[in-house]
Amino acid sequence: MREFTITPNEANQRFDKYLKKLLSHAPGSFLYKMLRKKNIVLNGKKADGSEKLAAGDQVTLFLSEDTFGKFHGNQTSSPEFEALKPLWSSFPSGAEGLQVLYEDVNVLILNKPSGMLSQKAKPSDLSANEYLLSYLIQKGELTEEMFSTFRPSVCNRLDRNTSGLLIAGKTLEGLQTMSNALKQRFVQKYYRCIVAGEVREATYLKGYLKKDEAANQVRVVEKKPAEAGGEEYLPIETEYRPIQTLHGFTELEVHLITGRSHQIRAHLASVGHPIVGDSKYGKKSINDRFRREAGVSSQLLHAYRLVFPGGLLKESGEPFEVTSPYGEDFKRTLAYLKQ
Numbered sequence: 483m484r485e486f487t488i489t490p491n492e493a494n495q496r497f498d499k500y501l502k503k504l505l506s507h508a509p510g511s512f513l514y515k516m517l518r519k520k521n522i523v524l525n526g527k528k529a530d531g532s533e534k535l536a537a538g539d540q541v542t543l544f545l546s547e548d549t550f551g552k553f554h555g556n557q558t559s560s561p562e563f564e565a566l567k568p569l570w571s572s573f574p575s576g577a578e579g580l581q582v583l584y585e586d587v588n589v590l591i592l593n594k595p596s597g598m599l600s601q602k603a604k605p606s607d608l609s610a611n612e613y614l615l616s617y618l619i620q621k622g623e624l625t626e627e628m629f630s631t632f633r634p635s636v637c638n639r640l641d642r643n644t645s646g647l648l649i650a651g652k653t654l655e656g657l658q659t660m661s662n663a664l665k666q667r668f669v670q671k672y673y674r675c676i677v678a679g680e681v682r683e684a685t686y687l688k689g690y691l692k693k694d695e696a697a698n699q700v701r702v703v704e705k706k707p708a709e710a711g712g713e714e715y716l717p718i719e720t721e722y723r724p725i726q727t728l729h730g731f732t733e734l735e736v737h738l739i740t741g742r743s744h745q746i747r748a749h750l751a752s753v754g755h756p757i758v759g760d761s762k763y764g765k766k767s768i769n770d771r772f773r774r775e776a777g778v779s780s781q782l783l784h785a786y787r788l789v790f791p792g793g794l795l796k797e798s799g800e801p802f803e804v805t806s807p808y809g810e811d812f813k814r815t816l817a818y819l820k821q
Contacts, residue, residue: 491653496534500541506553506554508553514530516543521543522542569616588655589652592610594648595645596780645783646785669789669794673736674734674736676733676812677755678758687721691742700743701748702718702749718742720745721737761781782815788803790803
């Protein structure tokens with residue numbers, strides 16, 4: 483017999499989904515058979531698997547040790563879990579490190595440096611998500627037992643070469659709440675960037691975007707094409723205001739109203755204000771100059787500010803805001819332009 487107590491990390495998921503992760507090598511037919519025969523019970527009672535788990539629930543498995551080991555996996559330690567343990571300590575601290583800017587029981591907000599993936603693109607990648615898991619392991623908030631049934635995760639994604647704020651769910655409740663808030667656009671997202679040209683007033687842009695998956699590039703147009711294929715163009719809205727103008731360039735704050743792939747980069751380039759350092763949508767001569775004279779190694783786009791409605795992260799009814807410091811490339815470029 484084995485007993486497990488549901489932690490806050492594991493709460494708010496269906497019982498059968500929890501069992502499929504706990505006994506990951508077992509076929510679904512076996513799990514439902516064990517539920518019907520009361521060899522697996524929830525809080526001492528028969529369950530069908532559709533129940534939503536709550537923190538503190540007791541799961542009892544009346545299975546032999548051989549059966550449990552066969553379907554749970556006989557490894558005494560998960561190689562993946564062990565590999566994650568030292569990862570957080572190995573990452574640089576300070577302005578260029580992966581900083582924790584906000585944390586509560588359910589949610590964590592990170593400042594991702596440029597050059598790091600938000601989530602894995604292939605199994606061998608190291609992304610912000612792996613560093614998040616390592617951080618929670620080192621704090622003792624993610625045990626190996628929890629790791630087998632629920633893994634915290636980032637909720638939003640930034641391009642590899644975009645720095646700034648990433649929201650993560652530490653628990654299933656946090657992950658579901660933040661993912662829904664982002665989907666419903668309850669969270670206001672503001673970026674900072676440095677663009678070519680002098681922008682003197684706030685501007686609101688609307689347009690349509692079509693993604694070329696093969697080239698991993700998007701095209702922005704002002705009006706949706708009427709011909710066949712026009713339905714592939716998605717509506718986009720972008721709002722920006724100047725922070726300061728500096729010798730033919732502008733530091734902008736951009737309010738991302740719709741969140742499409744490459745939206746800010748492509749939308750600004752389409753109106754003649756490409757982001758400095760952007761190799762895909764920017765201007766090569768400008769990028770070469772800033773690489774040579776200011777050491778710019780990537781696009782100067784930074785997820786700077788998140789505004790949460792009252793009650794979402796804090797009990798107060800007032801909006802709650804998180805901001806993140808600029809990386810070294812961004813700060814160095816501003817200093818260069820001010821000379």
